[in-house]
Each structure stands twice: as structure tokens, then as C-alpha cells.
Amino acid sequence: MSSPSMHQPFRGRTAVVTAAGAGIGRAIAVEWSARGGAVVAADVDIRAARATAAQIRDRGGECIAVAADVTDSSAVPDVVDAALADYDRVDALFNVAGASLPKRVDEMDDADWYRVIDLNLTSVYRASKHVIPQLRRVGGGSIVNISSTAGILAENRCSAYSAAKAGVLMLTRNMAMDYAPDNIRVNAVCPGSTMTPRIKDYLERVPGHGSLLDGLCPMNRYAEPEEIARPAVFLASDEASYITGATLAVDGGLTAGKHFAIFEDA
Template sequence: MSQRFAGKVAIITGGGAGIGRAIVEEWTRDGGCAVICDLDLHAAEKAAAEVAAAGGQALALRVDVTDLDTIAGMVPATLERFGGLDALFNVAGNNMMKNVEEANDEEWRFIIDTNLTSVYRCSHVAIPEIKKRGGGVIVNIASTAGILAENRCAAYSAAKAAVINLSKNMAMDFARYNIRVNALCPGGTWTPRIRGYMARFPEHEKMMTEVCAMQRMAEPHEIAKPAVFLASDDASFITGAALVVDGGMTAGKRFDLFDSI
């Protein structure tokens, strides 16, 4: 079994479910220690227990990425348990179906806080410790919505586009400390949240698959594997990139007529 992350410690926000949870599994399967930070402590503890049952090491913490107090406790708890920090996966995020006319100030700030300011805040506390290890990696989960804006997702589209550019900025600022920073842009992915949503709006699944060259959505591990790749030595010359993992959703426009003439 590969142990490419043996001795490495990663914080994974939103690690209790969905894409974050799949990243926890991929990271620990290859020997990494995971600090699972989630708003939902029960989900984080369940994930940590499953890692332990599989022979890995994980710590569960209740962290709200919009709350400075809980973020402040994240790194000290990591150091106490594992003695250092090598990687940060900023995964926690949230969407809201509102355009700029519909959204009020509080709703706008909540989405920007959860998806964008969280990346700044968590990176701000993690980078000093990553520097002490002589370098490391940060992977920020953005979205295809950060590349092609989605209607009625005003704050989310804006936040995810900003996450991509913030990742490029951080790549430039911290390369001198041997810290690589990349964004990953998933397309539609079958996480529990999306499954719940699709159960309410089944017509959305048809729409999501029709706009995708591969005509399907991703499983969480299809996003998690490229995320941990970016955190691995195999990606040693990749920094400031926005890796699109979307089954061809943003590759171009498809005209069915062209296939029939």
C-alpha cells in the first residue's frame, strides 16, 4: 500500500461530509494524519472513528470557518495531537440561490464568508506552522461556478472566482517558503447535500448531465483523488493552478445539430 503522506499532517475543513470527507479518506489511506474540522462535530467524529477503524490517524474538531474563535483553536489542537502541520485543504463551502437583487446584505456576507473569507482565515493561521516544517501545500476547493458564472448564484459565483485568484496570489507570495497553493474546481458532484437537493428537484440532474461532456456527475472520490494529487510530491512543480475536474462541463459548448449534418 502507498504511504506517500506518511508523517504528514493535514487540516481538512468541511471534512465531515461530501468532498471533504472523501479527501480525509484518500489522505489517511496513504498514511497522512487528518484533522477533520467541521461545523457538525458528530459528522467529524464519525469520520475520525472510521479512519481509526481503517488503521489511520484522525482528530475531529468542531470548527466553524466563519467564526474566528473556533478557527483560532484549530492549529493549536493540531499541534497538540500531531506536533506540526504540512497541508491545508479549504473545503467547507455553501451556496445560496439568490441574484443580487434578491440577496440581502447578511445573506451576501454569509456566502462570501463561508466560501472566500474562510480561505483567508484558515490559511492565515495555518501558514506560520507550515513554514516551520520547511514548506507544504494548500488546496482550495473552488467550483466551476468560479469559471463560468451560474445564474441565481451571485455571491457563490463571485466567491469561487475570487478563491481561484486568491490561490494564484498565495502561490506567488509563499513559493519562497516552499508552500504550493492551488485551486481545484469541481463540477457537479454526488455529495449528500447534492443528493438531498436532487431528490427535491429531480429535473436538475438531467440538466446537470446534459451540460457535461461526460454526461454524468462526479463521485466524491473523483474530486478527492485530484485534490490529494495536488498535495502530493507528484505535483511538485504545480502551484497557482486552477485544476478543473468537471467531466468536460466547462470545456466548451456542444451543438447536437453539428453531429447530424
């Protein structure tokens, strides 16, 4: 027989989700809420964060929207304060905010480099630093960092982003080791190409974008944001109670291996 706790395992728990206003962040916020948890939806675009909160509340969930730029050190304590004011606790942190910059090393200036590292890597340090004491206070919790397949496989014209996302994977493992004694698990998800509204807009502006799908990954399609959100939320759940320091590629097989056309006819 099923009990309410089976369907709503996160009831009484609160998650902070950065970049919760769209794409993968919004999907994670909605997925966490669907399992009964409260959400603090943080985004640099407060209107987008409010739209996520409205979507969750319309479905009977609990969510507050907070304006926060993850590159601003003073913003993160405000997010934690908002979480404590409304829900009195934080149990999980999803570090989602990030964006790439399509430039080679010689095409970047120092400001480009530091901006990409700050947004994708330093932001994970910054948010985790302020949330960890709260996780400790409630006896433990979970951090899930959204890296990228670009953190595993190098990509063309992607140097700063790839370096930052690879850094996220190592930071994940370091934090997993450091905070295991506090019952805090830290894991990373590496999404492959995901059909977020931003990617959709971009593809619509690229002539002949359909051909870009060829060779995208063995499954030959984009992920839906929900297909990234579900494994991310799983890692933060009790079902993943012995998983820490892990990198979970959710990429349609992209990083599984290299396809050699020559073997097809061998």
C-alpha cells in the first residue's frame, strides 16, 4: 500500500535552486516540488523566478522567488536568509546557473575569461559556502551541481566554459570528501544538449538547424529539461543515500564512447 510519504518524500524539506527561472533550473524546481518539497527559486531575472513560483503554486506547491545574481557574493546570503525566513531550513542546493561563451583562447579578453569562470565555477563555491552551514544545522543534506558534457569532453570554441565545467566536477569531488562526515552529499550532473527555451530560440535563428542534430549523440535527439531534472532530483533524494562525489552524465550516450564509421563495414 502506498503512503503519502512515498509520493511526497521531500515534504518538510526545502531546496534552493539557482537559475530557477527557466530551462533546467525551472524543471528541477518543478520536479522537487512535485515530490512535496518547498522551493526557493533564485534567478538574476526576478520576473522569470516569479513565473516559476507561480507555476509551482498553481499546482499546489510551495515556492518563493528571490532575485539573485550568482556572480554577486552579497546576493547568496540574501537567498539563504529568504529560505530561512519562509521555510526555516535548507536541505538541498541545486547549483544550476551557468552559460557558455563560444570563443577560442585567442578570441577572449581577460574579462571574458573571468566572467565565464565566475558564472560557471566560482558561483558553485560561492553558493555552497553559504548553504553548507544550513545543511549542517539540519543534520545533513545534498548539493547537486549542474556541470556539462563539456566538462568531460572538450568542445570546439568552448575553452573557458569547458575548463569551468571540468572544475565543477573536481570541486564536487572535493566537497563530497570534505562534507561526508557532516552527512552532506555532493554530486554533479553533466547534461548533454538540452532543449531549453534559450536553445530553441537560438536554433530557430540558425538556418538549416535540423542538420545540426546529426551526430549530436547516439540517441540523436536533444534532452527535454525534465530528463535532466529527474536524475538531478534523484541525486538529492534518499534513494541516492550512498552516492556522493559522483558525476552522472545525462547525455543520450554522448560521452559513452566514440563512434568509428570504419567499423560499420568491417
